[in-house]
Amino acid sequence: MPRKKKRVKKIHKEAKWPRVTSFEERDEVLSFWEERFGIPKEAFEGYLLLSTSKNYWLFVELPDIKPLQGLKVQTVGLLFTRRVSHWLKPTSTALQRFGHLAQKNIIDLSPAELDRLRRERKIPFSAEVEEGYVILRCEGKVWGCGLYVKKSLISFLP
Amino acid sequence: MLKLSEAPAYFERYRDIIPDFERFLEHLKEPLPLYFRLNELKCPDPEIVLKGLARQGVKAELVSGLPRFYRVEPRDFPLGSTEEYYLGYIYPMTTSSALPVIALEPRPGEYILDLCAAPGSKTTQMAQASQDKAVIVANDRRLDRLTALVANLKRLGVASVATTLYRGETFPFGIPFDKVLVDAPCSGEGRYRQGYEGELLYQKEGHTNLPAIQKGLLVRAFDLVKVGGIVVYSTCTFNPEENELVVDYLLRKRQAEILLCEYPLPCHPGITEWEGKILHPGLANARRFYPHETQSVGFFVAKIKRLM
Known part of the structure; x- marks a missing residue:
């Protein structure tokens, strides 16, 4: 009897870490939160903003990210904001976490x-x-x- | 599944190490009390949760000595179907399960590895204890379990965690971890009670050599942590072969010492002799927790410092 092949999800060997956003990009995203909801940029001090193609992720700031980038990660941090067409959209997950700081x-x-x-x-x-x-x-x-x-x-x- | 009538025979081998053995056996007839941990990352005001639950007929009382832990009545209340759960304000979790993270003392800025992390009760507890400011890598070898972990991280709004899917024994080197938690897969004897729906892994998977797996995980964890760093090894079983003998194996292989630690629940020293085998005397610094004394799940915790 042929042995049934076990299905195993493989980790992509070239899986890459989300990219750390530039100062300008970070400022654009955090300015959106500040202007739209009145949540000051300082609320996100101590967090890095990472980016995949259309998503921004919040991850704890660390002195050197390089050692960690050697890991094949499944997820990193909290899904924070999405880029939808030309607009930025906050995620419900992030609003549930930081929404209590909102003013408007x-x-x-x-x-x-x-x-x-x-x-x-x-x-x-x-x-x-x-x-x-x-x-x-x-x-x-x-x-x-x-x-x-x-x-x-x-x-x-x- | 182990029947309650079979429990005395099953646990008989621990008669000499479990204090007040008859009371222990009696206690197994009682259901496990229900507890939850409050997630202040999302809910800075506990009153919001307590009032919300009270409206649903739930009484929640703060557990003495364990900040953020509440005991719930009625104990069969489905906490998982409340909006407080859905919004990530609470994490149902028994009190003794909090002990490994209490031993680990996570602090902001530290690099911490949770080697067998899913479904994430201790990972999220670490994130809370470090105000979401430690760098936490949460690993589990099984994708289905990791999926549950990721869902819990999202539900609790945790930002400080990266998840990975490695076999714990081969987790890659290269990161200077300050602390590693090995909450090892175990036979789960400490969870056993009347009406317990799970199975004792020791019985279910008789072919699985749990102590060998646990030794592999603990040695790897020790080699991953930096010199001077801390490894916490924990299980929810009474079995010395999965507890003291595993740590004894490490102490004979590596330069390590077991540190004393203060816990908010009644506890007993680790044993230093089992079935005629003399174990490392330092194991007396490890701690055993029994359900009839803690009103929770049986646990074993050893806080280990890497010396070289």
Whole structure:
């Protein structure tokens, strides 16, 4: 009887670490968080910003990243921001972690509104915030990212 | 699965090392209390969690001596289906499982390796203890388990962890780790209780030579940590062959010493003799934890310093 071949996911031998962003790129991403949500850049002091093709990752700052770059990694740090077309979009994961520091563009939902939004993904909504990405909050808990546009609220919650 | 009626015979070999053996056997009839750890990285205000759980009929009480740990009533409450869990505010975890990280004392700026990390209770505890500012490499050899670890890192909002998928025994050299945790795969005897749904690995996989695997992992961990660095070796079993004898093997192979450590749960010194074999006297500095004394899972922890 031929032996059944065991399926094993191989690690890509040339797997590369995400690239450390330049000062300018880091400043662009952190400025977006500051301008959009009022979260100061200092909130991310002590963290490196790493980049893959369309994603930015937050990872702890270290004196020398080189020894670590010898490892074949599966994931590094926290998925922080995505580049969607020409726009930057915060991830719900990052908003859940840092959203409590936000000063603006926060939408407070009632539990019923949150339920409906999670179910229907898009609901008519009116709020005193700028159009664009918003922080969805319910009873003091940050749930993640939404998009407020043309009196509608769109959910980007996972 | 080991039946409760078989437990006295199974654990009989530990009669001389488990204190108050009869009470221990009686205690196995009680279900394991339910605990969670609060994740202040995401939830700086515990009241948000406590009020949210209270609304669902859950009473959560801070565990004395263990900051951020809460004991939950009723103990069969499905914490995993609450929004507090979904949002990463809590991590259900038994109290004795916190001991290895207490021994490790993670600090900001340190390079730390968690060699057998999945599903991530101790990795995330390390990240919290170091305010998400230590460089933590969380490794596991199994992809399915690593997937669970990655999900927990994301859920808890941890940024300081890189994950890898190596066999622990062959984890590559080249990183000057300050500390390594080996929470080794083990027979899991310390988890056993009435109604325990898992199996004792020792029975299930009779062909698996756990002590050989554990020795390989511990020696590698020791060789990975820098001179003067710390390795913490832990299991959730009572079996000396998976505990003291594994550490004894290391002490005979390498220049190491076992450090004393303060723990917030009742404990006993590691044994220095087993079935006629005299072990390294330093093993008395290791610690054993028993479920009937801790109201938790049985554990073994050794804090080891690399001397050369």
